[in-house]
Each structure stands twice: as structure tokens, then as C-alpha cells.
Amino acid sequence: MTIEKNKLTGTIFNIQRFSLHDGPGIRTTVFFKGCPLRCIWCHNPESFDKSIQVTFDQEKCIECDICKGVRDISTSERCPANAIEVIGEEISVEDLYSEIEKDKGYYETSNGGVTFSGGEPLMQSEFLVKILKKCNENNIHTAVDTCGQASKEVFEKVNDLVDLYLYDMKFIDNDLHEKYTGSSNEKILENLKYLSDKNIRIFIRLPLIPGITDTEKNITEVVEYLKRINFEQINLLSYHGYAKNKYIKLGINVELDQLETISESRLEEIKNKFVSAGFKTVIGG
């Protein structure tokens, strides 16, 4: 018997078990590193860059000098106080699968599974295809949480392997999209239409950022747009707090000084708009 060892690796920055808000049931969410968008409200700025990053926390440092001032992957491993932190890891399909498989029993009881999120998982499509296949072979339900910014060919490669897309939507207005995410939404909307025509199972996810995505205009446009799309439900995501410290630690420019949480009443109002349009609408993931 020969087992071909797959040398292909992916770059991820977290594996979150017991995720309840990234699709149905109890799930393990794998966060891919690297993203084509730069949404200014992003919680996970560590997902922006695909490369592995090293951060240093002066407050944790106990000045043991084991690192001799060199802060990299190898000194991070030896750092007694975890002051040198590596963000991201290269992981093989096998190693990632063995982490995913650990909670298989919970997926079976709860009709859960694995969700590939990020960052943008479709940016590492070759790796994604391999890990999706592995999950498919082992009857693990798969979801891909995507911002939609990928080529049609990439979708074509993964469509048959994905049980559910969590498809993020921010703006219909292209100028606003460019302003707040750094990219045009042209391809994103095109891909959504394409998936919709293929009758693939989709949950739309709309982040509600006060004064940015929750405007009357944007909500109305999203509702109108979605009337032409086949999807199962829409999830309205409210954001709590802001990862400002993460930005500072990573040396990324802070564009949004503070992120307010949408009020309960506004959330209900928006929910009603989607419900009136006949959409199954869920608050939260």
C-alpha cells in the first residue's frame, strides 16, 4: 500500500472549535490567512496578509534573553512567556484534517461540520480543494465563508465539494464598496449571481456597521438585489467592539477609531425589511 504524502500546505491563522455562528450545528472554523479585501471594520486584521507574521508583546516579556533579541518562529517556540507570538502557520492537508476530524462526533450529533473562513479561503484554492475533498470523503459537512472576490474558475473548482456557501455581502453601491473594502464589488456580485443560477446552497451574511453598511439606502439596495438571487437565508451580523489593539500590534494603520455596536431596535427594523421581502432572516451567524 502506498500513501502519497501530499506536500501541499495551506496558511491558516486559527482553528476555532465549538463555533456556533459559522453555519449550522457545532462546527470547527478554519481561518485562512490572506484576504483580497481590506474592510475597515475587520475583526481579524491578522487575516490580511498571507505571510506568517511575528509579533512581540513587551508586557509579557520577562527579559530572560533566550531570544537574544531575535524574534522569529524559532525563538517564539522557546520564548518562556509567550511574548513572541507567531501569527499563522503552514499546515499540511493531513494535519489540518486531523484537527477537523477531532470533533466529528459533535458534528454528527448536531448536524454541524467544518467551515473554511478567513481571510479568504478561495485565495488558497488548490489547498482548499484538497482539504474539501478529504472532508467529503469522510462525510464531514463543509461550508466556505467567502467574500466572493475570486475568479469564476476557482468557484468552478470547489462548487462540487462545498455543501454550503456563507456569502458575505457589504454594499451594492460600488463606490462605497471600494471606499470601505478597498475593492470593487463587480466580481463579487457576478459570482453570487452565478452561484445562484447553479442552485447551490447559500447563506448571505451582511455585517451591520452603524453609519456604514446599515444605512437606509444600502439596506434597500441589498434587499432589492437579493430578490433576484436564490439563497436560503440571510444572517445579519452585528459587530461588538473592535480589534484596535490587534491593528496596533500588527503595525497596521487604524482607520476606524471606534466601532459602535448597532442598537437592538435598528437591528429589528432592518430584520423586518428583509422579512417583508420574504427572506428567511436570522440575527447572528
Added chain:
Amino acid sequence: MLTDRVQKLREQSLEAIPHIWIGRGEIVTDTYLKNEGKVSTPVLRALTFKDILEQKPICINDGELIVGEKGDSPAGAPTFPELCCHTKKDFDVMNHREKISFKVDKNAYKIHKNKIKPYWEKRSIRHKILETMSEEWMDAYEAGVFTEFMEQRAPGHTVADKKVFTKGFNHFKSEIRNSKEKFQAGSDPDKLDRIEQLKAMEITCDAIIRFAERHSEKALELASTEKDPQRKKELENIAEVCKYVPANAPRNFHEALQAYWFIHLGVTTELNTWDAFNPGRLDQHLQPFFEKGIKDGSLTKDSAYELLNLFWIKFNNQPAPPKVGFTLLESATYTDFANINSGGLTTDGSDAVNEMSYMVLDCIEEMRLLQPSSNIQLSEKNPDKFIERALHILKKGGGQPSIFNSDAVIQEMLNMGKSIEDARDGGTSGCVETGAFGKEAYILHGYFNLTKILDLTLHNGYDNFSEKQLSVGTGDAMFFGSFEELMSAFKEQLKYFIDIKIEGSNKIAEIYAETMPAPFLSVIIDDCISTGKDYNAGGARYNSSYIQGVGTGTITDSLSSIKQHVFDNERFTMQSMIQAIDDNFDGYEVLHSIVKNKTKKYGNDDDYPDSLMQEVFNAFYDSVNGRPNAIGGHYRINMLPTTSHVYFGSVIGATADGRKAGKPLSEGISPVQGADKKGPTAVLKSASKMDHLKTGGTLLNQKFTPQIFNDPKGVTAIKDLVRTYFKMNGHHLQFNVVNADTLRDAQLHPQSYGDLIVRVAGYSDYFNNLGSDLQDEIIERTEQCISI
């Protein structure tokens, strides 16, 4: 909805001040003075029981429908000088200590000093035990290697089955007479002993019937002067109920509860058995009475519910017998561990959840009392609705009901050789202990400090705490060349102390069998009547002796740390590790940081530490399981701590996982507080790598933030967590639903949190009743939440 009557009596129960009722001690002394040496020991015990029940004051509280107190009034705690003769200092401590205090009045001091103490000082079981134990046992005991349950409390730990709800004591008397006749006619070599035992049992049957009649008489007396016609009628009804049960089999719901309550008082008055007796599968026992009452119109759902509420209050009126010394340290609580079961399977193996199961859950939710403790037995065959109802109650905090894997509990019993029917009729009691209700003596012998054994191994058998060479030398650990060498030394030390423990436990069991029979308890536990043998002497159908392992997480992480840093990565030597723990990590900051932050720890679904947990568990199991006990059964293990993980931590220096000297150990089979970083699915996976089916119970607590339960997906997810853990044969799971911030605030402002109840180990308690070390330990437990 609680009725006014229930609310008033509940309030009274909460406000009652625990106090010593010295009357029992006085009566016992009188009986012994009069009869000792003139009658056989079982008969002497039976006469003692009879005298107490004939002479103790009868208490019927205003508004009550279910009657009878263990003491003179609610929260009155009798003393048991024949088991533990208190000193004046003990009374002073009880009277004045800040937590778990009992008021002792002047009269009690006087009677104790003049009458009780002079007689019992040198005769009590505690005195005998401490006199009989070997030097090795005493040294290990005083050093905190293990505790001894029976040093001041009698072997109990058993539960009623359905016979007490379907038969009366007149019937038991006829069974006893038949058995006696059988032995009289036969040629059994122990014939005379058996006949004496049966004679004693018969005396106790008459005594309990008379005790009920005294309540009947008292009720009539109160009725004769009662002005309120409604209450007068109630009192007359109480009189009738108490005249009929427990002499006869109960005819209705009210009589069923009252019959059980007299039996409960009987068992807990005869001796201060560990883990108060309890009615076991209450929903199964009550359902036929409920159905009958509803059908014939004598009962409504509301009236049944009120009676059930009143029954609950009776439990809460009885604080655990006052404990002193080490026993207080291992079980520092008023809770007496009567643990009511609902759900599970019927005798024929089908889903047992019925209407009463839900009524019991309603009662738990609304009464919100510490006692009785309660649990659900959850089988794969039970509907989701049942566990969802239980989770809805847990959501409010308070830690009740706890959740047991009925299918695993049954399998555990089968593994110990019990019949499938007896297993299905059983359940769990105390904290998490598996038992065949009504047919088994499952006696807990004491907690065992696994982490201390590692500490002793690292110090070649020398104990830094008691400054004594406690055991055999197994080599200087500083020079161990491999991790295997350390493990084999550990196993040798473990065996050395288990041998000492078991030898001591056997002697103690013999002392009880010979000098402290329990003829009343024997009447209601099969097969004591047919064998003519006492419960304490092996008369039960099954006789199991348990030793409870403590500190799973701490010992696993400590071993993992040594394996990883000393032997696998060679980051530092064994010398530095031992020196560092001996110096409580002072001057070893780097090493301390490494062991704390870099060690692979139990609770993260990582086979590296988890396999070490299995190795320790298996070593413990192999050294205990299957060894014969003194009463015809076998030793078994279970894994639970009550509050002993705090005490056991206080007698150990620093440990290799980074824990500082004297700090609490991990609780139950839970990971070390804060060591689990990968969420609840990982914790449950790690815990399930222990072979629960080889035990008689394991205890796993998880702390969840209230937010999870408020999340629309949260309750379903928790249900799925439980169901999955149980598919992996997990025995028990319990939740603390509280924020650490709330607990911190409660420490600062105890006056604002008088009703804050938390799950401690296999029981719940008022946060304010806990010592500050235990409060801190609970705060430090990992808080499971949902990531956003």
C-alpha cells in the same frame, strides 16, 4: 407557581439556624448505659433506635402537610457520639467558625460534658479507629495522602428502591419472621447471629411505626385546639396518613411521600450515614400514585405539586451532621447529598421519562433549594425535550439538576456483575456515584491524593509537608534516566499507599460490622432480610467499596511537564525541576514561565498529556479494582473530590505544572483551572479518553458564561455537547452558568449575593458558604464562551 404555604415554609427553611440538638446523644447514652452487655449488639442498636424514636420531640410545623424532623426543629442537627464523640473544642469550633457553623446552646454543652463525653470518649468508633490504625496509616492520613470517610460517619451511601413505596413495615415484619423461622429450622453455622440480627430488624420496624403514630397523635392534639377549620382538617388528615404509613403500603400520593419521609428520618437517625439516604428514582415511584389520584379525582396536578414542594422543604430542613477535622476539610458543606434521580430507563429498558419527571424538574426550578440535590438520568432513549427542560433550569445558574449518562451508568453496573434489571432500577447518588438502588451497599472509603503520590515519588518517599519519610524509597528521582523510570517509581509508590489504605479500610469495615450494625437500614436493603445479615456486614445483594481519585488534571499536567521539558526536549534537568518546585519557583522565573506556558496540558484533546492521564488512571484502577473488601464485595474506583481538592492542594508543595505550593488541585476529572484553551469540545474529548465504564462515577464540571445559554443556538449546542460526550461514554457533566466577574463582585460584596448558588463539585452550594480558597478556585476555572 408556589403556593403561599410553600413560600412561607420555604422561607422558614432558609432562615432556620443550624444548631446542635443534643437529645439524640443523650438518649443513646441512656440506652447503652441500661443495656450494654445485656443484649446482643444488633439488638442494642435496635433498642437505641427505638428509644430515640420514642423519646425525641415531635415537631409539626405550622402549615406543613409532610411532617417529621430529624432534630428538634428545622435545622436541628443530632449528634452521634457512638461514632464521633466531640470534644469541647469541637463544639467551640462549630459554634464560632465563620462558615458551616452550628449553634451549640449551654444545655448542650452541659449534657455533653456531664453525661455523653464521659461515656463515649473512649468508646466511640472514631476513637477505636484511630487506636486500631497502623502507624503507616496514621502517618499517611495526617500527611493528606488520603482521607477516611468512616472516621466520624457511618457507611451509608445507599438509596431506596420502589419497595418502600409498594410495601409497608407490617409486610417487612412478616418477611423478617419468615426468614427467622427459616433459620431457626435450619442448621446454618451462624444461625444464632442471624436470628439476633432479624430480631433487631423487627424491633426497628415496630419503632418506625410507633414514631409515625406519635406524629399522628401530635397532629390530633394540634387539631383539637386549632381554630382555623381548614388547618384543622389538614391536621386530621395528617393524623390519618401517619397512622397508616409506613405501617402499611401507601395508598395515595400524599401517603407515598410521607412514608418515604419517615424512612428517611429513620435511616438518618439510626446512624449518620454518609450521603443521606434518598428516594432514588422519585418520578418512577410517584407516577403510579399520581395517575391513580388524577383518575379517581382525589388529586389534582396542583395539589400533587404542592405536596412535592413540601417534600423538598423537608430535605432542606436537615443540614448534614456537623463535621470536624479532616472530614470537614474534605466535605465543607451543609449539604447532605440526598440526590434525587429522574428520567433514565424502566426495568424493561424503555424510556422512563414520564409526567412526574417534568414535575420534579418544575420543582427543582421553582424551589431553588440546596437540598435535596437532583439530577437527570439521560439515556439515548430519552427525548430531547427532557434534557432541554433541564438545560432551561441550569441556564438560571445554581447548578441543578446535574446530568448523568444513564446508559453508561447501567453499563458500569453490568461491568461490576450486577443484573440488568438491578442496573436499570439503579442510578447515581451522593455526588456522582453509581449504585443499584435498594440492593447495594456502595461505601465510599475516602479520597486519594494522586498528586501527592507524584510529589512523594519525586522525593523518594519523603514528605516535605509532614517532614517525615512516609514510604519506601523508590530511588532518587534526580537521577532517573527516563520518564518510564519515573512512572514505574510512581506506580510503586501508588501501590504502597493503596495497600495501606485498603488494609485500613478493611479494619474499619470490620469495626462497623461488629460494633455498629444498622438493623433499620437493613430492613429496606435487599437481601439483608433473607440472609439475616446486616447492611454493615455484607447483607446487601451487592457490596462495593470505593476509593476516590483526586487531582486528575494537576497530576497529568505535572507529568506532562516533566516528560516534555526534562526528558523529551531536555530543556532542563530533573535536578532543576525538583529544586524549583521545592523552592516554590522562587528564583526560577524562566523555568516557571516555561512549565506554565509551554507545557502540553490535559483538556485540549492532545494525546500527549491525555495518554499520561490514561496511564495514571489505569495505574490507579489496577491497584484498586477487584480487590476483595471486608464485607464480601470488591474495591472499585471513582473520580470525584467534593471539596478535598482544596485540602489536598494545601498539603502539597509546588507542582511541575507551575502550580504554586498549597494552591488547590484540579477538581474532579476537569482540567487544571485555565489550562484548557480549546473550548468545551476539546475538554470533553480529553475527559472521554478516561475509561469511565471502569469506574463507579466520574465528575466533570464546565463553567459557561450565561451568554451561551441566552444565545438562540446555545441551548441546542449544549444539548449536543452533552449527547456527544455521553456517546463517548462520559459519565456525568455539570455546568456552572455564571460569569467570573459576578463571582469576583460577590467576593467583594457578599451581602448583595446571599442567594448566589454555584456548582462546586458534585453538589451546589451558596457562594457565601464557601471558603475563600474554594471561591478563588471556582473563579479560576476556564470560562467557556462562544467566539464571535
